[in-house]
Amino acid sequence: MARITIEDGLKRIPNHYELTLLAAKRARQLLAGLPPMIDPEPGEKPVVTALREIAAGKIDWETVEKLEEQRRQVAEAEAASV
Numbered sequence: 001m002a003r004i005t006i007e008d009g010l011k012r013i014p015n016h017y018e019l020t021l022l023a024a025k026r027a028r029q030l031l032a033g034l035p036p037m038i039d040p041e042p043g044e045k046p047v048v049t050a051l052r053e054i055a056a057g058k059i060d061w062e063t064v065e066k067l068e069e070q071r072r073q074v075a076e077a078e079a080a081s082v
Helices: 006-010 016-031 046-055 061-081
Strands: none
Touching: 006 016, 006 046, 016 046, 016 061
């Protein structure tokens, strides 16, 4: 299993608080079914996947907001078709 530390994420998001908020929001998206931007390790928890995505430069605030908006649009379209 790949080891991830907070320091890896802090290279991309230098504020601990902001990094925590971003990782938590992304982890909730992963739990809601949005696909990961990296290949997660078997049995890896969503928050670890989120931190790895941030450290790899795959996820930032703009990306998370775009993904959230896409998820909302899909949910609204599904609700309208019922």
